[in-house]
Amino acid sequence: MILRKPKHTCGGCHGKCCLKVEHLSVRMGEDQILEDVSFHLHCGELIALIGPNGAGKSSLFKSILGEMPYHGTISFQSAELGLQKARIGYVPQSPGFDPGDPMSVLDLFVSATTDYPVFLPIPKAIRRKVIDCLSRVNGEGLIDKRLGTLSGGEIQRVLLAMALEPIPNLLILDEPMSGVDIEGERQLLDLLDQIREKYDLSVLLSTHDFQTLGRVDKVILLQKKILAAGPTGEVLCSDAFRRLFGSQQEGGVR
Amino acid sequence: MDLWYQLVDLLPFEWAEPGRMLFMKNALLAILVISPLFGLLSTMVVEKKMSFFSDALGHSAFTGIAAGTLAGFTDPSWCAVLLAVCFALLFTWVRNRTNLASDTVIGVFSSTAVALGIFLSTLGGRSFTKFNSLLVGDILSVTPEKIALLALILLLVALLWLTSLNQIALSAIHPALARSRGVQLIRQEALFNCAVAVVVTLSMTWVGLLVINSLLVLPGAAARNLARNMRQYTWISLALALISGFTGLMMSYYIGASTGASITLVLALCFALTFCFRKRCL
Numbered sequence: 001m002i003l004r005k006p007k008h009t010c011g012g013c014h015g016k017c018c019l020k021v022e023h024l025s026v027r028m029g030e031d032q033i034l035e036d037v038s039f040h041l042h043c044g045e046l047i048a049l050i051g052p053n054g055a056g057k058s059s060l061f062k063s064i065l066g067e068m069p070y071h072g073t074i075s076f077q078s079a080e081l082g083l084q085k086a087r088i089g090y091v092p093q094s095p096g097f098d099p100g101d102p103m104s105v106l107d108l109f110v111s112a113t114t115d116y117p118v119f120l121p122i123p124k125a126i127r128r129k130v131i132d133c134l135s136r137v138n139g140e141g142l143i144d145k146r147l148g149t150l151s152g153g154e155i156q157r158v159l160l161a162m163a164l165e166p167i168p169n170l171l172i173l174d175e176p177m178s179g180v181d182i183e184g185e186r187q188l189l190d191l192l193d194q195i196r197e198k199y200d201l202s203v204l205l206s207t208h209d210f211q212t213l214g215r216v217d218k219v220i221l222l223q224k225k226i227l228a229a230g231p232t233g234e235v236l237c238s239d240a241f242r243r244l245f246g247s248q249q250e251g252g253v254r
Numbered sequence: 255m256d257l258w259y260q261l262v263d264l265l266p267f268e269w270a271e272p273g274r275m276l277f278m279k280n281a282l283l284a285i286l287v288i289s290p291l292f293g294l295l296s297t298m299v300v301e302k303k304m305s306f307f308s309d310a311l312g313h314s315a316f317t318g319i320a321a322g323t324l325a326g327f328t329d330p331s332w333c334a335v336l337l338a339v340c341f342a343l344l345f346t347w348v349r350n351r352t353n354l355a356s357d358t359v360i361g362v363f364s365s366t367a368v369a370l371g372i373f374l375s376t377l378g379g380r381s382f383t384k385f386n387s388l389l390v391g392d393i394l395s396v397t398p399e400k401i402a403l404l405a406l407i408l409l410l411v412a413l414l415w416l417t418s419l420n421q422i423a424l425s426a427i428h429p430a431l432a433r434s435r436g437v438q439l440i441r442q443e444a445l446f447n448c449a450v451a452v453v454v455t456l457s458m459t460w461v462g463l464l465v466i467n468s469l470l471v472l473p474g475a476a477a478r479n480l481a482r483n484m485r486q487y488t489w490i491s492l493a494l495a496l497i498s499g500f501t502g503l504m505m506s507y508y509i510g511a512s513t514g515a516s517i518t519l520v521l522a523l524c525f526a527l528t529f530c531f532r533k534r535c536l
Contacts, residue, residue, distance in 0.1 A: 065434065092430035101301075102481035103427055111420035111484075112435050118420050119488035146482055147427070159431070 018043045018202045019064070019086065019170055024072035026059050033059045034070070035225050041170070041202045046192065048213055049206040050235075051222035052244060057206040058093075060222070061172050064204075065090060076169065086170050089163030089201075093174040094155050099148035105158050106130055106143050113165055137161045137191055153184020157191065164195070171195075173205040177212055189215045210236075255398050258283055269507065277394045278507065284396040285499040285513075287404045288457050292469040293495030294411055295450055297487055298419075300474035302426045306357065307345070307447070308454050308470040310364035312463045314341040315455035316388060317371035324374055331456065338455040341367065342447035350440055391462025393503070393513040400460075407453060414449055422446055423484065462514035469495070469514075472521035479528035494524050 019041040026034040034056045041047055049057050062068035065088060076086035097103075109130045111118045116126060127143075134140050137157040142150065150158065156176050163171060171192075177185050189212065196203055205212075213219055219235040221228040227240035235241055262270050262279045269275040299305060318337030322330025341363065349359045375385055425432040425439050433439060450470070458466055473495040474487075481487035502517030509516075 067433070090434045092428070092434055094428070094430075097427065100478055101427060102478055102483060102487040103423065104483040107423075107484040108427070111424045112431060115420070117416050118423060118484045119415065121485065144483075162431075 018045075018076065019204075020073070020075045020077065021060075021064070022073045022075075024060070024063060024070055024074065026056070026063055026068060026070045028059075032224065034063070037072075037222070037226055039220060039226065039229060041204060043202055044196050044200055045218065046196060046203040046205070046216045047218045047220060048216040049204065049220050049222055050208070050210070050213070051206075051227075055223040057222060058174060061090075061174055061204075061206070064088065064170075064172065087166065087168045089168030089171045091156065091159045091163045091171070091173040091176055093178065094159060096152070096155065096179060097147040097150070101146065101148045103147050104144055105134070105139075105147065105150070108147060108158065109133065109162060112162055133161045133165045134158070136164050136195070151181070151184060152179035153181065153187060156180055156184070156188055160188075160191070160195075164199075167199050167201070169201055171201055171203045173203070175206055175208065177207050177209040182211075185209070185212065267504075277396075280396050280398060280401065281393045281503060281513070282500075284393060284401050284404065284460060285503050285517075286496070287401060287408055288461065289495040289499035290492055291404070291408050291411055291453050291457070293473045293492035294415060294488070295453060296470050296472070296474035296495065297477065297491045298422050298426065298446065298474075299450065299470050300478060301423065302446075303356065304360075304450075305471045306360050306364070306467070308450055309467040310345070310360050310367060311338055311342065311451050311454045312458055312466050313364050313367035313371060314338050314451075315458050316385070316463055317367045317374065318455065319388065320371045320375035320385065324377065331459065334458075335452055335455045338451035339448050342451040343444055346440065346444045346447050350443075388459065389463050390512050391458065391460055391465070391514045393460045396460050400456075404456060407456060411449060411453065414445070418442065418445065460514075461517075462512065465512075465514040465518045468518040468521065472518070472525055473498070476521065476525040476528045479525070479532040494521065498524060 021040075022038045024034055024037040025032070037056075037060065039047075049060070051057055059068060063070040064074055106122065106127065107118050110116055110122060110126060113133075114126060116122070131140050131143060134143060137160050139154070139157045139161060142154060142158060145154075147155070160173070160176075163173075176188060180188065192203055193215075195201070205216075207213070213232045213236070216232060218230060219228075219232050220226055221235055221238070221241055221244070223244065227244070228235045228238040259272075259276070259279055262282065263272045264270075269278040299308060315334045315338045318334030319330045321337065322333030325333070327333055345359065345363050348363075349356060352359065372382070376382055421432065421437045421442050424435065425437050425442050429439060454466055454470070461469060473491040476494050477487050477491035481490055498517050498520040501520045503513055505511070505516040505520070506513040
């Protein structure tokens with residue numbers, strides 16, 4: 001087992017670790033948001049983070065992204081490249097878009113990933129590049145759609161395509177399944193499997209949807225500290241899980 | 255200006271005859287500078303859901319002019335610009351420091367500004383009537399120097415658009431995504447609000463406080479009815495602002511009514527028309 005309760009450091013990783021979080025603590029004013037959180041995420045691995053609202057999932061992401069001050073160490077290492085700064089792709093939690101927004105998928109891409117002013121005619125080269133990016137998530141056909149007309153699953157795929165440009169070492173998804181229907185969720189999980197295999201990247205996602213957990217390598221149950229961590233079945237059977245989610249049964253209940 | 259007068263002389267209007275009605279030609283040029291300013295800003299004011307922010311700014315500009323007059327400046331508009339910029343920055347700061355909704359914060363600022371303006375202008379029992387012209391505006395009294403100033407502002411706004419529109423639009427549509435892409439949200443917002451503040455304050459004298467807000471909302475709102483992407487959105491908004499500006503000025507000349515109000519009515523008509531032909535879901 002690679003995920004440990006706090007106070008342990010990495011033992012049998014053989015230098016293949018992608019992300020090491022050790023003794024991470026975050027304070028916000030008086031409140032202790034995260035306390036002594038340690039875990040490792042390996043190349044090609046998918047870890048799901050679960051926990052009630054306010055458990056510190058977003059704070060953990062922000063710490064890894066460098067948007068929030070923390071104590072402890074967050075380091076990145078790869079077998080080929082040695083110690084280096086990780087390139088992190090981030091898919092933020094998405095509120096859904098205003099149906100009237102006059103912004104197309106192409107516009108969103110251009111405004112987020114280039115300096116080219118989005119109100120001028122967009123050159124063919126940029127358009128081609130955006131199509132390339134979208135093809136990674138099987139979304140070439142979405143390029144001229146307005147954001148307001150996209151389904152929850154399509155929004156997540158578009159945001160995922162943006163997070164994959166440039167190809168990151170670590171992919172973080174904040175609640176990617178919220179607002180996504182069952183079919184969209186299956187597509188998204190298939191896509192994540194393809195992507196992490198193809199690009200050998202690690203994925204860390206947070207979710208409230210326990211259906212997702214059947215498809216991940218490891219689960220971390222977080223509430224300020226790591227309460228349980230390990231293979232899905234183990235965590236879902238743990239006392240901590242039962243205590244937090246009470247009558248909710250494994251699979252299906254949101 | 256001479257070049258402009260020669261150009262206008264070619265137009266087939268009675269006021270365009272050589273040597274006549276210079277004020278009308280000045281007004282036309284001013285409209286051609288002011289309309290694109292509002293056309294551009296309008297798109298992002300609507301996108302950022304800040305339609306009433308400009309209203310509050312207009313009030314603060316009025317406060318600034320009242321304060322400037324009280325302090326004895328001959329041209330109080332600089333005082334007003336300064337105050338409006340401070341107002342915009344303070345507004346941005348407060349909005350990012352509270353959990354109150356944007357419209358509540360705007361309401362707080364707007365009412366404070368207008369109360370302060372009336373308080374200052376009527377201080378010592380003076381009459382309010384000399385400020386009436388500000389409420390309605392008078393484009394015909396615009397001077398070439400003022401037009402040059404407005405043209406400079408237009409240039410700066412165009413520059414802002416070329417360098418920062420991506421970031422402004424991205425932070426309006428998806429703040430979390432913008433932050434993760436390295437956009438400094440508060441700095442962007444402050445910059446944009448200051449731009450609106452300067453434009454509103456400097457054009458208020460010519461357009462009129464009461465209708466200036468409509469110029470910042472209607473072109474964008476009408477363009478939104480039709481546009482399917484950012485290019486259409488921006489250019490339709492610009493075109494509508496220009497057409498309405500020109501038509502409104504002509505209306506006010508031939509029918510004899512306030513120019514600001516005429517322009518607004520034409521814009522409202524544009525909105526009604528675009529509403530009828532609005533896009534269905536793609």
